[in-house]
Amino acid sequence: MSFKIFLFQISGKIKPVEKIESRRHILHNEYLQFKSVESSEELKEFQDLEKLITSEDFKERKTKIKSLRFKGSDEEDILKEFIALKKNSQIKKYFQVKDSSDLKRFELLKDSDKVKEYLQLTDFVENGSYRSAKDEAKQQIYKGSEEKEQEKEYQKLKRSSLVKIFLELHNSDALKRYESIANSDKLKKYFELLNLSGKDREKTKEMKSLRSDFDIKDYLKFERSHKYRIYSEAIDSYILKRYNELKPMVESKEFKKRVLFLKDKKKFEKSDAYKKFRRLKELSSSADIKFYLKYGKSSILKNYYDTRDTDILKHFQELSDRVSSEEFIKRKAYLEDPEKWKKSEEFAGEQRYSEMKKRPHLVKYFKYKDSNRFDFFKKWELSFEDDFSGKELKKDKWSVLSVWSEKLPGKNFSLPGDLNKFTEGENIKTERRLIIETRKERSEGLTWNPAAGFIPTQFDYTSGLVSTWKSFWQENGIFEVKVRFNPVKEAVSSFILQGEKNSPRIHLFEMGTKNRVGVSYSDNTGKLQVEGTTISNLKRGKWYIFTFEKEGDLLTWKINETEILKLQNHKFDFPLHINILTIVVDDIPGSKLPVKFQINGVRCYKRRQN
Numbered sequence: 001m002s003f004k005i006f007l008f009q010i011s012g013k014i015k016p017v018e019k020i021e022s023r024r025h026i027l028h029n030e031y032l033q034f035k036s037v038e039s040s041e042e043l044k045e046f047q048d049l050e051k052l053i054t055s056e057d058f059k060e061r062k063t064k065i066k067s068l069r070f071k072g073s074d075e076e077d078i079l080k081e082f083i084a085l086k087k088n089s090q091i092k093k094y095f096q097v098k099d100s101s102d103l104k105r106f107e108l109l110k111d112s113d114k115v116k117e118y119l120q121l122t123d124f125v126e127n128g129s130y131r132s133a134k135d136e137a138k139q140q141i142y143k144g145s146e147e148k149e150q151e152k153e154y155q156k157l158k159r160s161s162l163v164k165i166f167l168e169l170h171n172s173d174a175l176k177r178y179e180s181i182a183n184s185d186k187l188k189k190y191f192e193l194l195n196l197s198g199k200d201r202e203k204t205k206e207m208k209s210l211r212s213d214f215d216i217k218d219y220l221k222f223e224r225s226h227k228y229r230i231y232s233e234a235i236d237s238y239i240l241k242r243y244n245e246l247k248p249m250v251e252s253k254e255f256k257k258r259v260l261f262l263k264d265k266k267k268f269e270k271s272d273a274y275k276k277f278r279r280l281k282e283l284s285s286s287a288d289i290k291f292y293l294k295y296g297k298s299s300i301l302k303n304y305y306d307t308r309d310t311d312i313l314k315h316f317q318e319l320s321d322r323v324s325s326e327e328f329i330k331r332k333a334y335l336e337d338p339e340k341w342k343k344s345e346e347f348a349g350e351q352r353y354s355e356m357k358k359r360p361h362l363v364k365y366f367k368y369k370d371s372n373r374f375d376f377f378k379k380w381e382l383s384f385e386d387d388f389s390g391k392e393l394k395k396d397k398w399s400v401l402s403v404w405s406e407k408l409p410g411k412n413f414s415l416p417g418d419l420n421k422f423t424e425g426e427n428i429k430t431e432r433r434l435i436i437e438t439r440k441e442r443s444e445g446l447t448w449n450p451a452a453g454f455i456p457t458q459f460d461y462t463s464g465l466v467s468t469w470k471s472f473w474q475e476n477g478i479f480e481v482k483v484r485f486n487p488v489k490e491a492v493s494s495f496i497l498q499g500e501k502n503s504p505r506i507h508l509f510e511m512g513t514k515n516r517v518g519v520s521y522s523d524n525t526g527k528l529q530v531e532g533t534t535i536s537n538l539k540r541g542k543w544y545i546f547t548f549e550k551e552g553d554l555l556t557w558k559i560n561e562t563e564i565l566k567l568q569n570h571k572f573d574f575p576l577h578i579n580i581l582t583i584v585v586d587d588i589p590g591s592k593l594p595v596k597f598q599i600n601g602v603r604c605y606k607r608r609q610n
């Protein structure tokens with residue numbers, strides 16, 4: 001009997017497994033929550049907010065926002081300047097005109113054909129063109145005109161005897177007959193004979209005969225006539241020449257038209273100049289022209305044009321655009337708002353920071369962040385686990401043959417002194433826990449005899465084993481099992497850690513003939529040696545968590561997290577695997593059958609690699 005375990009139990013150091021599991025469950029959930037928070041965007045947001053809120057820059061911004069006022073601000077100065085300019089008479093008058101109907105009418109008229117015509121006609125009258133045209137018209141009269149003198153001279157020449165005779169004979173039949181005879185051979189002969197008549201009687205006679213000729217007599221008569229003499233004088237005379245100059249001119253349509261114009265007393269009223277003058281009078285009386293002239297000379301329009309391109313107007317419009325902008329209006333409202341700080345992003349951030357700071361899971365995170373509460377999870381990671389929740393044993397984790405059975409006969413065998421056969425899973429149950437059931441039933445199996453080898457044997461009992469030799473080996477770390485403590489002295493139920501050899505062994509837990517934890521190994525003589533401590537004082541029927549931790553050659557056992565044994569042993573410098581089994585070593589009374597070795601979970605941990 002272990003007095004240490006007895007003291008632990010009566011002092012309450014070995015706490016009920018329910019409390020331990022509850023505490024572990026809470027701790028594990030807290031750790032999961034801690035890890036969830038640690039990797040969450042929420043924590044990142046909180047830390048960013050904390051960095052921001054506690055910064056000097058944030059404090060300065062907070063102070064600045066709280067101190068902001070409209071009064072005395074740049075915005076107030078801008079608004080005051082705008083209002084002052086808005087009251088300026090030059091600016092006020094400008095905007096009275098800017099979008100007025102009068103200005104629109106004036107601008108339309110300014111480019112209209114009517115105004116253009118009026119201005120052209122006004123210029124015509126005012127620049128002297130009209131006066132010149134009128135004066136010129138007054139001077140253009142028939143009396144004393146060149147045309148009158150020309151017409152008078154022409155009529156005088158036309159009445160002269162020289163011109164009359166010339167016109168009478170010119171192209172007349174008499175003149176044509178005269179010219180025809182003058183070119184005749186007959187007349188030529190006559191004049192030849194006339195020049196020779198005194199010398200030759202025959203020729204004189206012939207000459208006298210020709211003189212009596214009708215044509216020659218007619219020719220000589222015409223040539224000696226007064227009219228022909230005047231005609232001959234007229235041909236090269238100045239009078240005829242002047243007459244011929246005046247005649248086509250005086251009798252031309254242009255001359256006659258000119259004479260009529262000069263004689264017309266209403267000629268000016270018919271002139272283009274007078275028509276322009278009348279059109280000007282007509283336009284001057286129209287409402288549009290009267291408006292154009294009056295409005296164009298007004299002081300208000302002059303102010304409009306004088307102001308339109310000035311710097312003062314440009315500045316006013318810039319101020320107007322600025323103070324009417326959504327940005328300025330919002331800024332003014334913001335500066336005038338006594339609640340501006342509470343409406344700021346900074347305040348929202350500060351409030352969110354304060355709210356997040358009170359969140360229970362964040363409070364817990366920072367409470368445990370630098371504590372040792374989660375040291376176990378930080379140092380250790382799960383390397384093997386089975387809660388036996390399935391309806392069947394998980395074959396990827398457990399084998400129902402031991403490593404030696406698999407390698408030697410290919411099926412389970414017993415050792416000398418064992419009264420049971422190890423079946424291959426028939427005695428294994430998983431009903432939310434692992435149960436190795438030992439039953440009284442005859443069965444044939446194998447027994448190992450060092451001298452004879454494997455010998456067929458009849459057994460009165462069957463039992464079972466499970467092993468991780470196919471799936472899990474671990475040299476150092478934590479091995480833990482939850483076991484129902486219900487020993488039967490005729491059987492040995494064990495949770496053993498072994499290497500590839502049967503010895504040495506670590507007895508994480510053993511109950512039955514002996515209730516103990518510790519190590520066993522064969523000494524130099526082959527005798528089995530055991531180091532450990534008894535656990536017989538544990539309460540029957542109760543569940544316990546047995547923990548074994550190996551760190552090099554330091555071996556530690558715990559029950560319900562209370563250390564009960566620590567050994568220094570250098571024999572276990574190799575990987576270990578798990579074997580769970582029940583061996584029958586004596587006849588079991590029927591009242592104790594079937595013997596049930598119950599395990600409610602196995603967990604193994606290894607150190608995390610940092």
